[in-house]
């Protein structure tokens with residue numbers, strides 16, 4: 139029954155307006171997380187750090203072992219996670235990036251993942267041949283506490299049941315799947331699901347999509363604005379919601395939003411917010427990893443001890459969402475070389491033209507916060523995951 143014409147029949151027999159949401163149903167899918175491509179960022183197995191009081195496994199000591207030897211003994215059963223994910227082998231080298239002064243405005247460094255010297259590391263993530271299918275089902279304007287405004291886009295997809303998000307700054311970036319006309323829908327349906335141009339106001343009755351401007355074009359001058367700033371952000375409940383000083387995730391999210399809302403940023407910005415908590419291992423496993431970190435492991439070792447890869451994330455959904463938002467070239471806010479390649483997709487469906495470094499604010503003397511935990515977290519990212527940050531620029 140075309141719901142938009144007849145409305146939905148309630149259990150008491152009355153009809154609901156056509157734009158009322160259907161009852162939630164479990165999404166049937168033949169896929170699961172394991173079907174999505176995994177960027178193979180696993181690292182060589184580290185030395186398991188002793189976690190017993192007898193061995194000096196004390197939360198207050200330096201959490202960085204000096205030597206790294208292969209993991210020969212399986213971890214005790216009590217540490218094993220239910221899903222066995224074997225650690226893989228390739229190692230990384232410490233990056234030799236010089237610590238350049240970081241300007242307040244986002245300045246990009248040109249990158250080219252098609253050549254070995256292109257500033258994107260050397261590892262090749264394993265990507266699926268085809269991108270997942272994504273659909274933006276609703277968007278809404280969010281005025282923020284900073285005064286900036288953004289449009290929150292909620293996506294569904296054909297590989298998991300999670301609500302991945304795109305946070306869009308600037309009025310000229312549009313979702314093709316959201317704007318597409320749905321069979322039988324009314325103008326009110328379109329307004330309610332956010333498929334309109336301009337702004338909503340009391341009494342508005344038409345979506346006005348005929349007047350839509352192409353992505354990244356200035357409505358008044360018609361001139362293109364170049365690639366937008368993009369951040370691919372992975373969910374971090376601890377860093378974003380409960381003020382954890384173990385990582386800089388909350389600060390990075392805020393800083394990305396700030397940069398994207400600068401008046402000088404005419405090309406707009408997109409934060410793709412992926413629900414891959416704890417680098418893809420989930421919150422429960424991440425909390426176990428935190429306990430292992432307090433027992434002396436670094437962030438990579440803790441994942442491996444729990445039988446997870448150092449990084450279990452994938453980025454195909456981000457690539458597909460960027461394509462849906464009309465983007466084929468981006469300026470990517472990241473220090474992570476592997477993310478650049480992975481976001482580009484199997485056939486470089488999205489090309490990263492520039493990388494914009496995310497330097498912790500406290501390193502730049504611009505606020506932020508300092509804690510031994512976040513410094514350990516960043517040190518491990520640099521030394522074991524090849525992140526393009528210079529530890530030498532950490533203020534002493």
Ligand SMILES: Nc1nc2c(ncn2[C@@H]2O[C@H](COP(=O)(O)OP(=O)(O)OP(=O)(O)O)[C@@H](O)[C@H]2O)c(=O)[nH]1
Nearest residue numbers: 371372373374385414415416417427437472473474
């Ligand atoms: N397993 C694990 N995950 C963590 C830990 N600390 C933070 N995370 C997760 O790491 C992810 C943060 O990664 P991103 O902000 O995308 O950063 P990145 O890919 O490492 O690199 P950048 O783009 O340079 O920031 C989030 O999913 C966090 O939940 C940790 O100690 N262990």
